[in-house]
Amino acid sequence: MGGQNRMDVLKRVPVKEQDPKVRAGNFDEVCLGYDLEEAKDEASRCIQCKNPKCVDGCPVAIDIPGFIREVEQGNIEEAFHIINKYSALPAVCGRVCPQEIQCEARCIRGIKGEPISIGKLERFVADWARENKIKPEAPMEKNGRKVAVIGAGPAGLTCAGDLAKMGYDVTIFEALHEPGGVLVYGIPEFRLPKDSVVKAEIDNVKSLGVKIETNVIIGKSITIDELMEEEGFEAVFIGSGAGLPKFMGIPGENANGVFSANEYLTRSNLMKAFDENYDTPIIAGKKVAVVGGGNVAMDAARTALRLGAKVYIIYRRSEAELPARVEEVHHAKEEGVIFKLLTNPKEILVDENGWVSGMRCVEMELGEPDESGRRRPVEKEGSDFNIELDTVIMALGTSPNPLISSTTKGLKTNNHRCIYADKETGMTSREGVFAGGDAVTGAATVILAMGAGKTAAKGIDDYLRSK
Amino acid sequence: MSEYIYTITKKESLADSIFLMDIKAPRVARNCYPGQFVIVKMDEKGERIPLTICDYDRENETVTIVFQAIGTSTKRMAEFNEGEAFRDFTGPLGHRSELIDMPSEELEKRKILFVAGGVGAAPVYPQVKWMKDHGYDVDCIIGARNKELIILEDRIKQCVSNLYITTDDGSYGMKGNVNDCIKELVNNQGKEYDLVIAIGPMIMMKFVCILTKELGIKTIVSMNPIMVDGTGMCGACRLTVGNEIKFACVDGPEFDGHLVNFDEAMKRAQMYRSEEGKKQLKAMEGHTHHHSGCECHEEK
Numbered sequence: 204m205g206g207q208n209r210m211d212v213l214k215r216v217p218v219k220e221q222d223p224k225v226r227a228g229n230f231d232e233v234c235l236g237y238d239l240e241e242a243k244d245e246a247s248r249c250i251q252c253k254n255p256k257c258v259d260g261c262p263v264a265i266d267i268p269g270f271i272r273e274v275e276q277g278n279i280e281e282a283f284h285i286i287n288k289y290s291a292l293p294a295v296c297g298r299v300c301p302q303e304i305q306c307e308a309r310c311i312r313g314i315k316g317e318p319i320s321i322g323k324l325e326r327f328v329a330d331w332a333r334e335n336k337i338k339p340e341a342p343m344e345k346n347g348r349k350v351a352v353i354g355a356g357p358a359g360l361t362c363a364g365d366l367a368k369m370g371y372d373v374t375i376f377e378a379l380h381e382p383g384g385v386l387v388y389g390i391p392e393f394r395l396p397k398d399s400v401v402k403a404e405i406d407n408v409k410s411l412g413v414k415i416e417t418n419v420i421i422g423k424s425i426t427i428d429e430l431m432e433e434e435g436f437e438a439v440f441i442g443s444g445a446g447l448p449k450f451m452g453i454p455g456e457n458a459n460g461v462f463s464a465n466e467y468l469t470r471s472n473l474m475k476a477f478d479e480n481y482d483t484p485i486i487a488g489k490k491v492a493v494v495g496g497g498n499v500a501m502d503a504a505r506t507a508l509r510l511g512a513k514v515y516i517i518y519r520r521s522e523a524e525l526p527a528r529v530e531e532v533h534h535a536k537e538e539g540v541i542f543k544l545l546t547n548p549k550e551i552l553v554d555e556n557g558w559v560s561g562m563r564c565v566e567m568e569l570g571e572p573d574e575s576g577r578r579r580p581v582e583k584e585g586s587d588f589n590i591e592l593d594t595v596i597m598a599l600g601t602s603p604n605p606l607i608s609s610t611t612k613g614l615k616t617n618n619h620r621c622i623y624a625d626k627e628t629g630m631t632s633r634e635g636v637f638a639g640g641d642a643v644t645g646a647a648t649v650i651l652a653m654g655a656g657k658t659a660a661k662g663i664d665d666y667l668r669s670k
Numbered sequence: 671m672s673e674y675i676y677t678i679t680k681k682e683s684l685a686d687s688i689f690l691m692d693i694k695a696p697r698v699a700r701n702c703y704p705g706q707f708v709i710v711k712m713d714e715k716g717e718r719i720p721l722t723i724c725d726y727d728r729e730n731e732t733v734t735i736v737f738q739a740i741g742t743s744t745k746r747m748a749e750f751n752e753g754e755a756f757r758d759f760t761g762p763l764g765h766r767s768e769l770i771d772m773p774s775e776e777l778e779k780r781k782i783l784f785v786a787g788g789v790g791a792a793p794v795y796p797q798v799k800w801m802k803d804h805g806y807d808v809d810c811i812i813g814a815r816n817k818e819l820i821i822l823e824d825r826i827k828q829c830v831s832n833l834y835i836t837t838d839d840g841s842y843g844m845k846g847n848v849n850d851c852i853k854e855l856v857n858n859q860g861k862e863y864d865l866v867i868a869i870g871p872m873i874m875m876k877f878v879c880i881l882t883k884e885l886g887i888k889t890i891v892s893m894n895p896i897m898v899d900g901t902g903m904c905g906a907c908r909l910t911v912g913n914e915i916k917f918a919c920v921d922g923p924e925f926d927g928h929l930v931n932f933d934e935a936m937k938r939a940q941m942y943r944s945e946e947g948k949k950q951l952k953a954m955e956g957h958t959h960h961h962s963g964c965e966c967h968e969e970k
Binding site: 378379380388417418420423424425447450456457459463465469475482483484486557604606 | 902915920934938
């Protein structure tokens, strides 16, 4: 099968996916990934640039041509060890990174044809390694110095993994009952399987010697000052994410049947409400509107769809401005999510029992570009209309939780409650305390948080060596 | 079960289907205060259940919780015995009672009445105990439907100057509800309170607040809406307080009762009732090993 001579080098080896009609009714993973032959074929398309642009496009600077060369030759274990030098979470990143605007966007193959499927190859390598029980290479000798990491999400896991590889004694403190952060509470099973993928990659981080203590809320169960003064941690990394949901402030928003995307997704993903063997309930809804156009909105919409609802995405700009990945929008459409673009909610309509009965919306048109560079949506006067609904999910973005910044002395934040951290080192305004990921930038991507975790690990190492 | 670390060191039945448990939880026990809550997840499939702290022992590193087994989850929790352990126990969450941060000269002047409804006696207990331990006198009313449902009476009695009991059916103490008792104390017995702390079912807190507003007495309530994470992430617990949206988990759980929109809060508390019903029905139709429902919002 396959073989370079039978394929068009300008085209990607297609990846198998679950049929849209079938998958709209289940929570199994949508993308089925490459097999070994497909991966080798796809890897053979890489022209092994001397000056690889793809690496510049990767926030953690993975040696992409290096691992792809090994894949092409069938040395998957070696490919895994190459990736693992840079990333502790390749099976996650291969699935959820926006490769199309990062590594793949810079691929030289992409100038004339389709870029190499770097993400799908990364995923293949990580999945193969897991199935063949290949673990990351063991860390060097321990140096016995203690570092605390707050939050077991992408930033914290990366920072902890890198520090452990350097020999530090690392403990991650996680507020929820499971490590993983947004990987377990936010991103749905059908995009990122929890047990097979997320848990396995977290186990890899643990195998480097990282300890994870769940159910600890920094700022409540213990403060950063206590960690440093009483528990002997010489440095702290804050990777607590951006967990606070935003609402629109329109009438009816507290009606029964209105949820933040965080609540809806947490119930389904972390608490597994979609599985009736679990206790936590979720209101499936029959006619659901998801307000927003980012990846979180797509995740919420596709979750509601799988729970049996007719689902609308309500977004105030046009398709070109949708912040979600093109692949997610495409998948959502294939599955039957209805996009109501250039539409903005004005009021949630409520029945006499306090439940959502619909939404009054207004049509929008695009005006002059605003400070974000995107064309500002303006209301079309007199275009109000109503949609009949029973559930509304607000996916308008999130902001950092003030729990840590408000309980740690000398921690500088900006007016969006984001923690200040030096770009080069990750150090905050407080000596020995570092931060990165959404807690610093506000809601962004998994890979950017991982990049920040990496930067901070190096910053912490430099700081502790010079101390 | 053995891999779980939050061991139940004591279990006591306070009344029919009301249980008290001491849980070994060092980090919570060291840092918690009256007014705060914890989240319990009993096992892999359980819900995250918020419960206001009833007591704590810093030396023995235990935290006391009280819960009523009325939904499937809490019924399942009640099946746990001493020596067994819960999977997760997180806290302390929310703000501590504002009494703890009040200057002592102000606390000395304050004439405080606690009003505990039903299982609400559990979160009231650590507050009156703290006041007693710090040398302040307070009064307390415990109200319940009947004598059987009056809990923690002896413990609270030791901490307060005057304890009044009311039952709806008159089976114990005064016949009537807590409002009848407040009226009796203020209008007929000449008691002058300037702060009421009312904790119990939302409907009770609502009516206490209507009365104390008429009487001009500032009132603090402890809200117990539906929650998932309890750390500010999900927004399920949002309430309207004054003209603002507040999250009970991080902004509360205690609020100025005269500003709380109780009607909205009570409607929101019903949100999963029908879901629970549906799930239970399914369970009865033969889905074994299936526990359902959400009673995060049941009365404290």
